[in-house]
Amino acid sequence: MSTLLSVQNLRVSFPTHRGRVEVVKGISFTLGRERLGIVGESGSGKSMTGRAILKLIRKPGLVTADRLDFDGVDILAQSERQMRAIRGARISMVMQDPKFSLNPVMTVGEQIAEALVTHEKLPRRAVNERILAMLEAVRIDDPQRVAGLYPQEVSGGMGQRVMIAMMLIPEPELLIADEPTSALDVSVQAQVLDIIDDLVTRKGMGLILISHDLNLVSRYCDRILVMNAGTVVEECAAGELDKAQHPYTRGLLAAMPVIDETRDELPVLDRTQWAGT
Amino acid sequence: MSAISLGNLDISYGDTKVVHGVSLDISEGESFALVGESGSGKSTILRAIAGLAPDWTGEIAVLGKARSHGVDRDVARQVQMVFQDPYGSLHPRKTIDAVLSEPLDINGIGSRGERVEAMLNAVGLDQRFRFRFPHQLSGGQRQRVAIARALMLEPKVLLLDEPTSALDVSVQAEILNLLKRLRREQGLTYLLVTHNLPVVSFLCDRLAVMRQGRIVEVADVALLKSGRLVEPYSRELLEATAGRDASLADTPS
């Protein structure tokens, strides 16, 4: 399996009133044309890692890495202009919160179209067709109507699917999906993830799936990174998550209630142990 | 005596009616869950009980007393609510101490210092958080503060609107444990809204499944645990949850 992305000692820091604070503290991983899950509690730096790969961290924030190569291209050395050719077309990212991540004054159709035509000159008709097809693919029933809606007119779950459609439509080589299905109810969630899964297997797309839902990640990924406080505490194959060794990972797993819950008290993480937040 | 009883309750926002003829009876000391699809009116019912959604017809009685349509001061000491969003439910410019003292101040209750201290202990927050501002707390900590605030007036009934859905699993577990412990210690009644069935299973005695503003099924949690809900929509929810959890089914519990 060829290496698509290789990250070595990635650090992201922000200035605060007590000096720079690192929120990603030197993580390293490589990714082939496979599905990588990143899990970890809120604030552990998952989203920042995803953004850093796309060079989306803005000014006072600082990204450094010994190595950040995408398909042989040194991301950190790319100019803004060069990055534009990569973003969308080759790497794209499903943003975490669809409520804020969609432009409120453009219809969702226009926004999806924009993702497509930025990288590909297509006749209008073809663009339309592709959009409708894509919306249908993410299980939106009435794509024609939804394409004409504004983001505030669609529900949170629809918004997430629109977001996914928008990021999949240029058919990127690498998709970073940041909590792509948190607002969907459980049955729709499964269907949408199946589409992404399908693209990975058929087109050889790489996937980074960010979530704090361990069930979800273990089901849809090949490999899992467990992050805590900006560092990777454990890396394992998805199927072996239940055999995870790190106490933090185990803690996370144990903390989830189950449907036929019998425990009187859920075990909680002893945070002091990992010098967490 | 029933803690909360709803009779044929209709609730509207302006011209649109979002809750249709809901009737429920929750007895004192019970922990009751409302589950169901997004937008089905779960939060709305809670808001109506609290007096924040005044446009309703039907009956609402709390601890045997009929509720008025507005927020009302006497009820404050009997019913309190905890909101979903830990980020939006705390005043950004007030310290935790101020947030917790406020209800005492409003209701003219003395010895605030000790009470605040005791309550912080009760919800498992260290005293060093006392004079922090909300932005200096994590989501879980904020939710503890929100719960503490709701308990300051020692109410009998707590309305909990998705208290953990904005939190990740590890924090969720802490909050759930806390809620469970408090209920045990103080004999509280819970009306909990959630879409997470395992949470219901952990914390509740009974549940009602809602869809499109109506209650489709009321059942005992035992039925949920054993997967014996009857209505199709309830089953759908149950199956999707089960399917997803399947991959980790062998997780040690």
Added chain:
Amino acid sequence: MTTRDWLLDDSPTSRWQASAGRAYRVFTALLRNPLSVVGGVIILVLVLTAIFAPFLAPYSATGQDLANRLAPPSDMHWMGTDELGRDIFSRVIWGSQITLTIVLLVALISAPLGLLIGAVAGYFGGWTDRVLMGITDIFLSMPKLILALAFVAALGPGINNAIIAIAITSWPAYARIARAETLTIRNAEFIAAVRLQGASPVRVIVRHILPLCTSSMIIRVTLDMAGVILTAAGLGFLGLGAQPPLPEWGAMISRGRTFILDQWWVATMPGFAIIVVSLGFCFLGDGLRDVLDPKSEGK
């Protein structure tokens, strides 16, 4: 433990330490913004000048010397002399007291007034809102200088009345901002929470809504200060601002405008003072906007 550590302590042990810490954070954030530092220094200089005017001014502000009128800037008179031979530099220095008074009083009258009216209108909504906003709109759609003029004419001349007039004309803008902000806040869950605890509307407005509107109000007020100083100058232009011989800057410029072509310094020197002070307020306001904005304060 140094003071700084005490201020930045993440776990303050008293209310006082908590608020001091917040103020200190705002302050250090301001210090990191070059323009707001410039602004702050200007305002500081203004305040110091106003306090120490008696020691700083080389001459009296009102001492006439008709023989030496309209003298150009020189060693003796750094900013020249005016039409009655008064030292402009000294007048500018003394005038800082008046400017500061204007600015403070307007800020203290109109901002709270607007804040209160806007918050009440926004919180209660319905008829209260309609009536209060109707009044606000009436005042807003009235020509501002005219309104001020009318009040000055009605109240009689004098700097205090001018200040009141300016204050009366500037509250509607604040009321609108406060209302808009209240509308977004009033449905917030933390407001619902205090209402559920039995807080009265007065308490909700005063203790919970107003504190949140103040930061945007402070920003707006500092930004408007330039306008306030200029409105005072406009009243001076029409002869209705400060009473002579008070060295009010606006009145000084407007009196000096007949000399502007031949004795430029008479109007330009106080004009320069106004520009510098206004810039100071604007810079500071801009800086505060970046720092106090609750959105940026989250983290």
Added chain:
Amino acid sequence: ATPADALVIAQNIDDIVALDPAQAYEFTSGEINTNVYDRLVGYEAEDTTVLAAGLASEWVADDAAKTITFTLRDATFASGNPVRPEDVVFSFSRVIKLNLTPAFILAQLGWTPENIADMVTIADGKVVVKYEGDFSSAFVLNVLASRPASIVDEVLVMEHAEGEDLGNAWLNTHSAGSGPFVMSDYRPAEIVRLTANESYFRGAPAMKSVIIRHVAEAATQQLLLTSGDVDLAKNLTPDQIAGLPADTVKVETYPQAAVHFLSFNQKTESLTPPAVWEAARYLVDYDGMTQSFLKGQMEIHQAFWPKGFPGSYDETPFTHDVEKAKQILADAGIETPINVTLDVINSAPFTDMAQSLQATFAEAGINFEILPGTGAQVITKYRDRTHQAMLLYWGPDFMDPHSNAKAFAYNSDNSDGNYTATTTWRNAWAVPQELNDQVTAALAESDQAKRNEDYIAIQKEVQANSPIVIMFQAALTIAMANNVEGYVNGATSDFVYYRLVTKN
């Protein structure tokens, strides 16, 4: 540059309220009336100090019968209509009937709406003017030379009459006179355009038009003048004038009839002692002001009738002398400080004068709090007698010393109800009976020389002992392009003449 046959003037004309001579009472409207209308007799452009024939070619006065008979000259109105005795009768009677502000000037002759038909009559194609009251025909002629006595074209005016207004509304925006110019356009606060009357009986003026542009800002006037876009700038300050380039602009100074004074309202207890009045006369820095910011704008004059006119008293016995003033106050046992307000019109030079007074009076313990206000505001207060000290000026209504004697030395009834527009009443100064009698006597005096003596005596009395401190007589300094000749500006705005102006 301006056209060769047009005179372009920059002037503040927003004082204009009315242009109908029966109503006009402002400076600018006076100027315009003078150039648009003729009177029976008047002070003419060639010599503004001598009463000359106007539309009347000659007249015969009968002091005993109290009549004056005027023979009209052969002249036509600008409209082409001939000037007839009927027009004179019409013009006078409409002033009386309309009874607007300036009507009191003519009403002094004993004319009322009821008797006017008998007082002004036509006999043998001549106009016979009767008057009632103890005064000489010289006084009557001065009255008939005043602005409301302008002769309007009855035919034209009545064509435009609306209801009972005798053409008043129309005349406020048009002209119907026989004067050297016709008002062809008037836009308030923008422009007044006068066009030459080619059929003017003294000969058509050289300028085909006179354009008066409203320019309120003195600095703007200065820019316009130095840029050559106006020929004449009327409201420049002395300091601006001092800085004008001599190669393109010249400056002319015209003494004016207005006197500037400081007066004390006698309703204010602390201002009633005569010692305060006297001390005040020594506390004005006359020289300081006239040699600095008032230079060229005012000269020292301490009596109410202006210098340069028969009957004036030109002595200036008072100078700035603080010690003396203090002495006077001390001798009289006056307690200082005296704190009073000083009302003043809020424009230059009045505010500067007020500040100078404030500074010099403070030296002797009289502290003024200056209250600047707009003209209308100050006058309103003055009329209500609610001021304390007042800094103001006074211009005669017509060029007879009685006009000012009445204002400064006569007050027969000081009661609140008896509103009178005189300086004496407005300052609540109950004038001693002898002085009142002196004023009445002087008015009746028919011997001109004796009459002038009387007025000088009255002025001395007022100067020595009144709560009115007359300080200055105004002068008008006007800057104009070098090529403008023949501009005439007499002692009041009623004596501004454009008809002799030429440009070369």
Added chain:
Amino acid sequence: MLGFVFTVFLTFLGLLAITFFIGRVIPIDPVLSVVGDRATPAVYEAAKVQMGLDQPLPIQFFNYVVGVFSGDLGKSVSTGRAVVDDLSRFFPATLEMATIGIIIGVALGVPLGVIAASRQGSVVDQIIRVVGLLGYSMPAFWLGLVGLAVFYARLRWVGGPGRLDIFYDGLVSPVTGLILVDSLLAGEVDIFWNAVSHLILPASVLGFFSLAYIARMTRSFMLDQLSQEFVTTARVKGVPERVVIWRHAFNPIRVPLITVIGLSYAGLLEGSVMIETVFSWPGIGNYLTTALLNADMNAVLGSTLVIGAVFIFINKVSDVLYRVLDPRAR
């Protein structure tokens, strides 16, 4: 719609009532502005009766309001003309200047604000901010006079004070009252250009003030937008920076910007006494001020009404545009 008409009506009534009240408490006697200070008591009383000032205040107000609804704004005592006629002359003069002013302000202010925001913190940003703030803090008459001295008297690039050169004055008969329009209607191109040369300086001074305000508001709105997540989304898609700025960040702020522009336009339409005085511009600001200082209440009320109407109209237009341009408001 009916509700709107009703609120507008109430606003106007309130506006009139307040103005009326102010007019009555000003210690200036309106009769004196008509009759001058030397009128006899009889003349004074007659004028007072004629002006209706002898009647009780509520009656006076009632009469005035009745007059307004029959299109009669009364007569101005300081110009002696019908207020309607005066307004039809003074308001277009202000309208012309304000319109050109706001065009300048918008044409420069918006791009400058956008540029400043898109390069936040850069030298360009600081320069734009300082220049903008200068516009905030410079006394208008000072700038106007200096502008005249330099561009008119010294350089002769522009026409001087007033709306036209004196030879052109009165050549085209007013149709709209806007000389730029009237001269074109009459086919007088020379006059058009002359009017432009007179207009450009005062309009630029006004424009500078609105530019300052518009640029700063644009910048601040843009900064808010640029920190939004959806802008990042656009960047993720790889769209060019130009598109990010103009389509994604700028489009959403069009609505608040229109409100800002509308309000500053309304502000300009109030007329600026100072600019009008310095440029001898026969505008409504001057008219209103003069009227107020003479207690010429008909003129004051009439002008207030016009300005209030403009304000309400502009508010309404921005409301409509709001609904057209912002899907969130639909």
